[in-house]
Amino acid sequence: MEFVSDGIERLTGYPAAAFMARPGLSYANIIVPEDRHGVERGIAAAIQDGGEFQLTYRIRCANGDLKWVCEQGSAVPHGVSHVLEGLLFDFTRVRNADMLVREQASYLQRARDAIVAMDMNSRISYWNSGAERLYGWSATEARGKKFSELLCENLPAYHAAYETTLATGEWSGELSHMRRDGACIETDTRWTLLGADATLGAQQKILVISTDISERKHNEAKIYRLAFFDALTDLPNRASLLDHLRRALLGSARTRKCGALMFCDLDKFKYLNDSQGHAAGDMLLQAVARRLEHCVREADMVARLGGDEFVILIQPVEDTREGAAAQAETVAAKVVAAMAAPFQLAEMMYSVSVSVGVATMCGTVDTVESTLRQADAAMYQAKACGRNTYRFHDPAIQAAWSARAELENGMRRALRDSEFVLHYQPQLDRSSRVIGAEALLRWRLPDGRLLYPAEFIHAAEESGMIIEIGRWVLRTACTELARWQRFPDTAGLTLSVNVSAGQFTEPDFVPMLAEIFEQTGVQPSSLKLELTESLVVSDFTQTALTMGMLKQRGISFSLDDFGTGYSSLAYLRKLPLDQLKIDQSFMRDVLTDQNDASIVRSIIALGDSLGLQVIAEGVETPGQRQFLSDAGCFMYQGFLYQHAISAEHFTAYARNVH
Incomplete structure (x- = not known):
């Protein structure tokens, strides 16, 4: 050197x-x-x-x-x-420092987990080999891309993890990530906030370490389905039903709401298994399961107990057992009807019926065991009654259901055998001269007993039979009105007919009336339709449109029971009404109750200001008539003059009263 x-x-x-x-x-x-x-x-x-x-x-x-x-x-x-x-x-x-960094970097690269670093704008700055293997993108492709856009299918979950990491320094949980090939993978992920280092020029970042748990989740789901779902029908099994029933009763005890449990047993299922083999039986059970699912609401549950026994859990959302029973009855009727259509089993068509037992439940008094026992007992009652039907365990509910079913069957018979009749209550003017009548429906039973509308109309409306009954009433009333119009001394009479909301809103109501007019030859100008306030409120636009079309044919309209519902001046102003009808509930105490008297006077004054006729029903005494006359009402209907009478007696009465 x-x-x-x-x-x-x-x-x-x-x-x-x-x-x-x-x-x-x-x-x-x-x-x-x-x-x-x-x-x-x-x-x-x-x-x-x-x-x-x-x-x-x-x-x-x-x-x-x-x-x-x-x-x-x-x-x-x-x-x-x-x-x-x-x-x-x-x-x-x-x-040595470089070697340490290289050694540590090699550890990250050799890690099986996906390790990713991103800045606070979600831009990826580090992407190890584990991330390449898990997600499919190379480090070169991933760096600079946004973590949220590249991997995250569920952005709300990403933002929740991000906010938690900023607030607490870390977050851990399960996230769904998207692979490059579009597959979704489940990951167990931990996020850690890395602080900035001014001396090294390092910015704040988030370190993300993710482990692929897709196989574990798949196995867990498989185990869960084996434990809680029926392998044949894919419906919840007994264990799942018991768990949901227990939860439903706990919720019912807390909220005081009522629900129902329904046992459904296929009738003579064993015959199919014995005659056609278990493969055909399995096909039928699968098809039945699908039909049952279409009979319930989304919140309700269909389960298979085993064999040919199915159970439907109606969630407790009703305030009373009666309400829960009504909901369960709707479902039970759907189930019985759904089984009526034959099933296609390979090359064979097979018909089957079902017996359904219904038990209402309330968590404050019922248990899992008692509810199951009651529904099972009710199902055997259904089988004992001839199968292909449903029965309630609760004696009171069963009695009410039986009575209503009997009533509905009776109304069908009444239409078929002409048991319904119309009676006519006279309407008179200030001179006690008959100017018209109101047609009132009566039901004469085979034993001669007479039923009034209050005893069956509600059931008719709930069952939908009111449409057919209302059609019969209109046809019969128009036939009688046409008969009056053929004689000079009754030709000027008007006839009022009550129309239910369900009937008036039917799409074919106007064409149906036109057909009746043509068949009976009646002049519509003498027909008056009485509508309720609830109909006007429920669908004002459609009601006004239908009234307008009928008004063009000469029909007039009366607002029935005025003052008892939701009357509004806006409705009275915009609807083509001709008459207001004072309800008999106001007339009953009009001479003794100042409030009723004020209401009646107000209705009369309102009708007068709007140019509408006002008629009072329920006029029973001379004092009531005098009150109405003094208040400016000059059209009356009630027992002071005449009860509702048959068509023959009404005609004689109208001709004799001048």
Whole structure:
């Protein structure tokens, strides 16, 4: 060496003089033998090119320690040879730190988990090999992309995790991520907030470590379905039903709401299994399961107990057992009707019926065991009653259901056998002259007993039979009105007919009336339809439209029971009404109750101001009639004059009262 500084001793442990002596210590000799060849090649290349060099290698120090050295220099021409000039410095700390970083980086790369770092704008800055394997994108493709856009199918869940990480420093949970191939994978994920480091120039980031748990979730779901679902029909099984029933009763006890449980047993299912084999039986059970699912609301549950037994759980949302029974009855009727259509089993058509037992339930008094027992008992009652029907366990509800079913059957018979009749109550003017009548429906039973509308109309409306009954009433009334119009002494009479809301809102109501007019030959100008306030309120626009079309045919309209519902001046102003009818409930105490008297006067004054006729029903005494006359009402209907009477007696009455 030509020159070496004193710093060589701090680096190697050898004094500078040791390298300057002749013969002295050769610097090349303290270079680790494994690194010498590389150093020689590097220097030789620098001499050949006449350029600079930078080498890192290990040396053995005077105390035996190994150090990493970084040598930087250049080959300077000196005569026919070259002189090497440069400097040496201890590179050990930097080298060790670099090795540590490389080692740690290799750990991250070898990790099976997906490890991703993203900045606070969701931009990905680190993406390990585990992420490449899990998601399908290479690190080059992923870096710079937004984590939320690249992977997250459920953005609300991503934002929730993000906000929690910012607030608490970390978040852990399960997230669904999207792979490059579009598949969705379930991950168990931990997010950690990494603080900024000004000294290193590192910005705040979020470290995301995700483990693929798709297989575990799949296995869990498989185990769950095996435990809680029927393998044949894919319906919830007994265990699932018991759990849901227990929860429903707990909720019912808390909310005081009522629900129902229904046992459905296929009639003569064993015959199919014995005659056609279990494969046909299995096909039938699967088809039955699908039909049952279409009979219930989304919140309700269909389960299979086993064999041919199915159960329907009606969630407790009704305030009373009666309300729950009504809802259950609707479902039970659907179930019985749904089973009526034959089932296609491969090449065979097969018909089956079902017996349904219904038990209402309330968590304050019922248990899982008692509810199951009651529904099962009710189902056996249904079988005992001839199958293909349903029965309630509750004796009171069963009695009410039976009575209503009997009533509905009776109304069908009444229509078929002409048991319905119309009676006519006269309507008179101030001179006690008959000006018309109201047609009132009566039901004459085979035993001669007469039923009034209050005893059956509600059931008719609930069952939908009011449409057919109302059609019969209109046809019969128009036939009678046409008969009046053929005789001079009754030709000027009007006839009022009550029309239910369900009938009036039927799409074919106007064409149906037109057909009746044509068949009976009646002049519609003498027909008056009485509508209720509830009809007007429920669908004002459609009601007004229908009234307008009928008004063009000459029909007039009366608002029945005015003052008892939701009357509004806006309705009275906009509807083509001709008459207001004062309800008999106001007339009953009009002479003794100041409030009723005020209401009646107000109705009369309102009708007068709007140019509408006002008629009072329920006029029973001369005092009531005098009150109405003094208040300005001059049309009356009630027992003071006549009860509702048959068509024959009404005609005689109208001709005799002038």
